[in-house]
Amino acid sequence: MGKIGKSAKDVLKNKVLLFMVLPGTLWFLFFSYLPMVGTVIAFKEYRFSRDGFWASIINSKWVGWDNFKFLFSTNDAYLITRNTLLYNIAFIVLGLILSVLLAVVLSEIANKKLAKLYQTGMFLPYFLSWVVVGYFAFSFLSSERGLLNAMFGSNISWYSESKYWPFIIIFVFLWKAVGYNSVVYLAAIMGIDKSLYEAAMIDGASKFQQIRGITLPMLKPIITIMTLLAIGKIFYADFGLFYQVPRDSGTLYSVTNVIDTYVYRGLKTTGEIGMSTAAGLYQSVVGFVLVLTSNYIVRKFDKDSALF
Amino acid sequence: MSKKKKHFSLLLTTLLTVSLALSACGGDSKNNAGGEAASGGNKAAESTEKPVELIWYTIGPPQKDMDKVLTEVNKYTLEKINATLDIKMLDFGDYTQKMQVMAASGEPMDILFTSSWAFDYVQNARKGAFLQLDDLLKNQGKGIVDTIDPAFLEGSKVDGHNYAIPANKELPAQEVFRFNKELLDKYKLDLTSVKTMADLEPLLKTIKENEPGVTPYAMVKDFMPIMPFDYVIEKMPMAVYMDTKDYKVINILETPEIKEALKTVRKFYQAGYISPEVATTSSVDDLYKAGKWFTDRASTQPMADNLWSVSYGYPVVSTPASQPYIYNWSVMGSMQAISANSEYPEKAMEFLNLLNTDPVLRNMIDSGIEGVHYEKISDNMIKNLPDAKNYDMPTFSLGNIMINYLNEGDPENKWEEFKKFNDAGINAPLLGFNFDTSKVTNEIAAVQNVKEEFWAPLMTGSVDSEEYLTKANEKLKAAGLDKIIAEAQSQIDAWKAANNK
Numbered sequence: 001m002g003k004i005g006k007s008a009k010d011v012l013k014n015k016v017l018l019f020m021v022l023p024g025t026l027w028f029l030f031f032s033y034l035p036m037v038g039t040v041i042a043f044k045e046y047r048f049s050r051d052g053f054w055a056s057i058i059n060s061k062w063v064g065w066d067n068f069k070f071l072f073s074t075n076d077a078y079l080i081t082r083n084t085l086l087y088n089i090a091f092i093v094l095g096l097i098l099s100v101l102l103a104v105v106l107s108e109i110a111n112k113k114l115a116k117l118y119q120t121g122m123f124l125p126y127f128l129s130w131v132v133v134g135y136f137a138f139s140f141l142s143s144e145r146g147l148l149n150a151m152f153g154s155n156i157s158w159y160s161e162s163k164y165w166p167f168i169i170i171f172v173f174l175w176k177a178v179g180y181n182s183v184v185y186l187a188a189i190m191g192i193d194k195s196l197y198e199a200a201m202i203d204g205a206s207k208f209q210q211i212r213g214i215t216l217p218m219l220k221p222i223i224t225i226m227t228l229l230a231i232g233k234i235f236y237a238d239f240g241l242f243y244q245v246p247r248d249s250g251t252l253y254s255v256t257n258v259i260d261t262y263v264y265r266g267l268k269t270t271g272e273i274g275m276s277t278a279a280g281l282y283q284s285v286v287g288f289v290l291v292l293t294s295n296y297i298v299r300k301f302d303k304d305s306a307l308f
Numbered sequence: 309m310s311k312k313k314k315h316f317s318l319l320l321t322t323l324l325t326v327s328l329a330l331s332a333c334g335g336d337s338k339n340n341a342g343g344e345a346a347s348g349g350n351k352a353a354e355s356t357e358k359p360v361e362l363i364w365y366t367i368g369p370p371q372k373d374m375d376k377v378l379t380e381v382n383k384y385t386l387e388k389i390n391a392t393l394d395i396k397m398l399d400f401g402d403y404t405q406k407m408q409v410m411a412a413s414g415e416p417m418d419i420l421f422t423s424s425w426a427f428d429y430v431q432n433a434r435k436g437a438f439l440q441l442d443d444l445l446k447n448q449g450k451g452i453v454d455t456i457d458p459a460f461l462e463g464s465k466v467d468g469h470n471y472a473i474p475a476n477k478e479l480p481a482q483e484v485f486r487f488n489k490e491l492l493d494k495y496k497l498d499l500t501s502v503k504t505m506a507d508l509e510p511l512l513k514t515i516k517e518n519e520p521g522v523t524p525y526a527m528v529k530d531f532m533p534i535m536p537f538d539y540v541i542e543k544m545p546m547a548v549y550m551d552t553k554d555y556k557v558i559n560i561l562e563t564p565e566i567k568e569a570l571k572t573v574r575k576f577y578q579a580g581y582i583s584p585e586v587a588t589t590s591s592v593d594d595l596y597k598a599g600k601w602f603t604d605r606a607s608t609q610p611m612a613d614n615l616w617s618v619s620y621g622y623p624v625v626s627t628p629a630s631q632p633y634i635y636n637w638s639v640m641g642s643m644q645a646i647s648a649n650s651e652y653p654e655k656a657m658e659f660l661n662l663l664n665t666d667p668v669l670r671n672m673i674d675s676g677i678e679g680v681h682y683e684k685i686s687d688n689m690i691k692n693l694p695d696a697k698n699y700d701m702p703t704f705s706l707g708n709i710m711i712n713y714l715n716e717g718d719p720e721n722k723w724e725e726f727k728k729f730n731d732a733g734i735n736a737p738l739l740g741f742n743f744d745t746s747k748v749t750n751e752i753a754a755v756q757n758v759k760e761e762f763w764a765p766l767m768t769g770s771v772d773s774e775e776y777l778t779k780a781n782e783k784l785k786a787a788g789l790d791k792i793i794a795e796a797q798s799q800i801d802a803w804k805a806a807n808n809k
Contacts (some may be wrong), residue, residue: 045746048436050648052414070750074787076757143584159588160770247588251771253761265760266753269541270431270745271408275753 042067042278060274067278070266076257084258088234090170091177092227098178100219103185104211119186122179130240137172137245160251169256172245173238181226188222189215224298224305232291235259235283259283311655314540357388360652364419365407366644367426370397372698377676384669389658395673403427411437411647418650419660421705422472423543426639429464429645430742433471438645439653441470448657449473451665456708457730463639466742472645473660476708478609478726479639480632480733483534486616487603489623491515491522499627505533506572508603512581515602524581524603526592527762533569534605534630535560538736540796542637544752544759545784548800550633552737555804557797559789561766561781570766570773577769587770596620605629610725614717636742642704664708671713674703684713691716699807720761741803748795751788758783 011018043061046065072078102122109115125133140147141158149156158164192215200210237258246256263279291307299306371377374395382392398406407420407427422429422438432438445453445461453461456476464474485502492499495518497511512524530543537547537560545560560566576582583589595601599622606612608626616624644663646656662669675682675690676699682690690713703709710723719725745752762780765771803809 021664046412046435048411048414048648050436050439050650052649053412056412056414070753073750074754075783076754076756076787117345131564159585160765248760249588250761250763250765253757257757257761262757266756269428269544269756270749270752271428273408273412275749301428308586 005157019127024110039277039281041274044274046273063274067272067274067283070275071259071263071279071282079254080257080259080262083255084235084237084260087166087169087173087237087241087258091173092230092234094170094174095177095181095230096223096227098174099111099181100185100216100223102178102182103189104181104215106186107215108207109187119179119183123183124179125176126180128176128207130238130244133172133176133246134240134247137168138247141168159247159249161253162252165246165252165255169241169245184226185219185222188219192218219306220302224302225307228291228294228298231294232287234290237261239264318411336587339525357390359386359392360655361392361394362418362652362656363416363519364393364395365410365417366395366419366421367400367403368702369399371701373627373681373695374677374699375791377672377699378492380677381669381672384672385659385662388666388669389655389662391652391655391659405803406511414649414691416649416651417647418652418656419644420647422645424640429472429640429643430466431638431745433466433645434744434746436648438471439648439650441472441646441657443746444646444653444657445470448654448663455665456479459730460639463634463636463739464643465740472643473664473707474639475642475704475706476664476710477642477643477704478633479730481607481638482628482632483605483630484608484612484625484626485629486606487604488599488601489625490599491519491602492625499625502627504629505569509576509781512576512579516579516581519602522600522602523583523592523595525576526595526604527582527586527768528589528592529768530590531573531586532767533566533573535563535565535569537565538633538635540738540800541745541752543763544755545789546793546796548737555737555800555809557793559564559781559784559793560739561777561784567773568784570769570777572765573769574773575769582769584770586768587764611719618717623688632729632733633736634739635736636739639739644707660695660707664705665711666749667711667713670707670711673706674701674712675699684711685716689714689716689718737809738800740807741800741801743796748788748792751792754787755784755789755792758787 038057041057041060043062043064044057045063046056046060049051049055049059106115106119109118124295128136138146143149143155143157143159146158148154148158155166158168196214197210200214205213237260239260242256242258242261243264246252249256263276267276295307318701374397378393378395385391385393403421403426410417411420411427411432421427422432426432436605441449452473456474459479459481460474460476462471464470464472487497487499487510491497495514497514501507502511515522515524532543536550538550538552539560540546540548540557546557547560548555548557571632573582577584577586590599592604597620599620606616606626608628609615613625616626645662646653650656663673664670671690675692676696678684680693681696681699682692685691692715703712708713710726714720714722758780762783766773766776766780
């Protein structure tokens with residue numbers, strides 16, 4: 001009883017703060033925690049029941065690990081895992097370097113109005129859907145009417161030459177994502193105490209020395225957190241990027257097929273919900289383990305930067 | 309966060325979850341009670357029965373004037389069967405995915421569209437998405453049984469039972485080569501010698517040489533040359549020969565027929581008769597709109613040339629490219645099922661019965677309100693009014709098309725021609741056989757991926773067929789195609805024995 005009374009007092013004391021986290025909490029509850037109950041479908045052969053969703057789950061037959069088999073049963077299993085991992089590693093590393101670089105450059109632009117303009121310009125692609133981005137790319141890469149072939153007088157059939165696509169995919173991803181991420185870092189830079197820079201200037205530190213000695217170390221915690229969060233998603237691939245941008249071209253599959261597109265293509269005819277749930281669960285569990293591991297490693301070296 | 313706060317948030321979480329779960333259950337039991345009350349009410353006197361509302365999901369773009377038309381429709385159905393309708397339209401591109409989610413999550417619905425090409429009928433019937441209709445057909449659906457071609461009900465049985473009402477329309481599928489008549493006339497090209505794809509070559513050559521802005525052969529990535537196979541699953545490489553006697557299932561990518569067919573397509577591709585980007589092109593509507601195409605292939609129905617000419621705004625003619633065959637997928641081209649969770653299955657069947665037999669209701673749902681969306685120019689012929697664009701439903705999806713009014717310009721004997729066309733259909737060997745994939749789902753997922761990788765490039769001639777056929781067959785084998793073929797073979801053998809084929 002005393003405990004509850006104390007909790008109630010705590011609530012009262014922090015009511016404003018609690019109220020502020022309420023929308024976020026609800027969002028997580030509804031869209032992350034509640035659906036977790038559904039992972040049980042991964043171990044069932046899902047069949048419809050006329051008494052609704054819960055009855056369907058309960059009445060469906062248990063099948064153990066059968067639903068997971070299709071992910072590992074063929075030679076493609078290696079290919080899609082490799083593609084998913086390598087692309088995500090490239091996205092994390094290059095995305096980090098470019099976003100931080102951009103944020104630093106933006107923060108150093110003296111004309112604040114221009115800086116805002118550049119920032120908005122780079123931010124915009126983030127809001128485009130992949131379908132639209134796919135058409136942008138097509139206007140450059142179409143072999144008949146594409147800008148690239150017209151500019152260089154080449155006759156490359158872009159959508160059937162897989163060797164170019166690792167670069168195209170990474171480029172398109174960075175073009176879309178870097179602007180958004182750099183805003184996060186820019187905000188962190190803005191929060192750095194200006195007196196540090198003033199002191200450095202009095203000591204005669206050059207711009208470059210200031211960046212290396214002040215900006216980057218101050219950004220380290222947020223860089224670590226952003227990277228840890230990205231690692232959690234390392235087994236997920238952006239479906240739109242890998243499906244819409246290469247226009248689902250079969251000849252490119254060796255470099256564009258990732259876990260998400262594989263699952264979609266494999267299950268679109270049979271529509272087995274159990275198997276797609278199994279794929280999702282597998283991705284989440286691997287991501288979860290990776291986050292725990294990398295967080296553990298970070299904590300070994302630098303306790304303050306770790307997520308938890 | 310302190311420990312206590314953690315405890316508290318845990319408590320909060322639990323509370324919320326429990327209350328949510330409770331409210332969900334509460335909702336369910338209330339619905340069930342309603343259902344029971346209603347079915348109990350059926351037994352009571354008709355006059356005191358409360359009217360029911362049927363929820364109907366069907367395919368096609370949402371219509372601006374739906375509410376207006378529904379008001380009229382509901383007045384009519386209320387009087388006839390004491391039920392009203394709530395029609396929900398899902399667009400062609402979304403239908404399958406949205407319905408999969410809604411059926412899986414138990415969304416309330418009574419009637420829903422299903423077919424071989426959108427929200428797959430056989431698969432979902434086996435998963436339990438639809439109510440089995442055998443008894444309902446005998447009782448509330450007598451009119452349907454009497455009206456529509458018996459081949460439809462017979463051909464759409466899954467494991468011996470009916471799960472949906474097929475639309476009474478063209479039964480076989482026949483492929484034709486279509487031609488842009490303006491170009492045909494301009495170069496005085498002759499169609500009498502065109503029987504196969506290879507015969508098109510001299511015509512395509514003329515167009516390629518003289519009309520630089522025109523795509524001689526309008527083709528999309530789904531293209532497949534005509535080959536003498538009946539497929540176990542559409543667009544998957546397992547099939548039997550059309551003239552098969554022993555029903556041996558084969559991999560079509562290993563047959564001499566496909567090598568021959570792909571040689572022609574490849575030749576056309578290299579000669580520039582087909583767009584170089586065909587393997588990633590999903591629509592050539594722009595070519596049709598601008599009239600910048602010479603020929604393509606399409607499935608036909610009686611009077612189809614008129615239909616195409618009206619829709620494109622310039623004359624289109626066609627010549628047969630295949631025999632009219634009755635396939636599983638052509639029989640199941642458009643159907644309405646009753647949802648497994650329907651609260652009013654009897655009413656739903658009564659409604660479907662009325663829809664398929666009553667010209668007033670059928671035409672109202674199809675063409676809208678007289679004087680607003682259309683006007684009558686004779687007893688059974690109508691003309692669209694400008695407002696028709698606010699209510700333009702896909703006719704084929706809504707049930708029996710042979711009780712529809714004729715459109716302006718249609719010949720008087722249109723439906724007679726349909727019947728003739730249906731009678732001329734030849735049964736494909738696997739008609740009536742439905743593959744049960746549940747034992748080979750893993751293999752199908754893997755084979756599907758390999759197929760997606762090679763199919764479009766191969767079939768459209770975008771790659772060298774010799775080299776890619778070998779590669780594709782290696783990968784298909786590794787993915788488990790042989791196991792699927794063996795499973796299909798044993799099911800077909802059992803089906804054959806049971807049906808004395």
